[in-house]
Amino acid sequence: MAVITPVDEASIARAAAMLREGKLVAFPTETVYGLGADAANGKAVAAIYEAKGRPSFNPLIIHVADARALDDLVEWTDAAHLLASSLWPGAITLVLPRKTTSPISLLASAGLDTLAVRIPSHPVAQKLLRAAGIPIAAPSANASGKLSPTSPLHVAESLGDKVDMILAGGRSQIGVESTVVNMTTATPIILRPGGVTQEQIERVLGYKIDSHHDTSTPGLRQEATDGKAYAPASPGMLASHYAPHLPLRLNAEQPNTNEAFLAFGPDSFIKGGAARLNLSPNGDTGEAAANLFAMLRELDTPAHTGIAVAPIPDTGLGVAINDRLRRAAVR
Numbered sequence: 401m402a403v404i405t406p407v408d409e410a411s412i413a414r415a416a417a418m419l420r421e422g423k424l425v426a427f428p429t430e431t432v433y434g435l436g437a438d439a440a441n442g443k444a445v446a447a448i449y450e451a452k453g454r455p456s457f458n459p460l461i462i463h464v465a466d467a468r469a470l471d472d473l474v475e476w477t478d479a480a481h482l483l484a485s486s487l488w489p490g491a492i493t494l495v496l497p498r499k500t501t502s503p504i505s506l507l508a509s510a511g512l513d514t515l516a517v518r519i520p521s522h523p524v525a526q527k528l529l530r531a532a533g534i535p536i537a538a539p540s541a542n543a544s545g546k547l548s549p550t551s552p553l554h555v556a557e558s559l560g561d562k563v564d565m566i567l568a569g570g571r572s573q574i575g576v577e578s579t580v581v582n583m584t585t586a587t588p589i590i591l592r593p594g595g596v597t598q599e600q601i602e603r604v605l606g607y608k609i610d611s612h613h614d615t616s617t618p619g620l621r622q623e624a625t626d627g628k629a630y631a632p633a634s635p636g637m638l639a640s641h642y643a644p645h646l647p648l649r650l651n652a653e654q655p656n657t658n659e660a661f662l663a664f665g666p667d668s669f670i671k672g673g674a675a676r677l678n679l680s681p682n683g684d685t686g687e688a689a690a691n692l693f694a695m696l697r698e699l700d701t702p703a704h705t706g707i708a709v710a711p712i713p714d715t716g717l718g719v720a721i722n723d724r725l726r727r728a729a730v731r
């Protein structure tokens with residue numbers, strides 16, 4: 401298993417050198433842990449897909465320390481400048497036209513003429529990106545289709561020795577992935593709800609935008625697994641994703657006898673269930689997002705027949721939570 405390495409100046413320098421040599425380094429971000437590699441090195445990028453067992457049509461997010469580092473990679477738009485200056489560093493990813501001269505590996509963007517780019521705010525991610533001095537391609541540091549990691553231990557459990565180093569940076573404060581926004585259309589479109597809410601984006605832009613993520617439950621699975629016929633706007637949005645081993649039952653008012661219960665809000669009046677965790681006893685969607693993947697992992701044991709999940713309001717980070725839960729419930 402890869403060693404979980406505590407963060408200090410020396411380990412950051414070592415991690416940066418490993419990235420420049422084409423190795424894989426898992427690192428903390430404020431959303432989830434990322435599995436990083438030199439985005440311009442095709443072989444290093446291929447190693448990411450291999451370690452995750454990820455379908456190669458699914459493009460990666462390119463991470464940099466500051467917006468200037470993006471000038472060589474993408475074509476800016478006015479709206480992108482606005483979002484970048486207000487919401488970066490942070491939990492939002494912008495999809496922009498790829499510069500024809502961009503050095504980023506075509507494999508990283510799965511052959512698309514766009515690039516998804518992000519500036520994370522986590523201090524360890526910032527230090528690592530600065531020390532490496534190169535754009536870093538990084539998907540969430542989990543096996544493809546499984547729960548995203550919000551702690552270094554989750555990464556070690558999911559990827560083991562397929563990663564060369566895991567930088568330990570505590571628990572991810574936000575706990576759901578970044579919001580992916582397509583900036584190549586006349587008005588921006590949310591492709592994946594995430595750590596920055598639609599309202600926050602609209603406030604910065606000064607106008608309403610669309611969200612094109614799939615809000616249907618099951619049904620899409622056939623399409624998603626046969627590969628060929630499936631060409632979604634954000635190719636990573638397979639219907640089945642973030643999957644625990646146990647079946648999930650959503651919007652459950654109470655658990656059945658052998659089910660584990662994932663509660664939200666006051667739960668003392670709810671009876672039954674084989675085990676119980678509460679995403680946020682006070683009903684705070686931010687706190688719930690931070691706990692989501694860790695609690696799903698904890699309840700996902702053969703001791704239970706399934707996980708019943710309480711209704712989560714579709715407001716604030718609840719939109720991203722419900723998106724992940726719907727995908728986790730598809731089998």
Ligand code: TXA
Pocket residue numbers: 429431432433434435458459460461493495509512514515516518538539540541576577578579580591592633634635636637
């Ligand atoms: O919070 C996050 O975004 C984390 C941390 C590590 O930064 N990363 C992450 O990456 O969640 P990943 O690879 O698991 O998800 C990237 C998402 C996928 O849905 C992918 O399809 C979409 O971004 N994406 C990447 N490039 C794209 C592009 N050029 N056009 C449209 N969607 C794109």
Ligand code: MG
Pocket residue numbers: 539540548
């Ligand atoms: Mg992922």
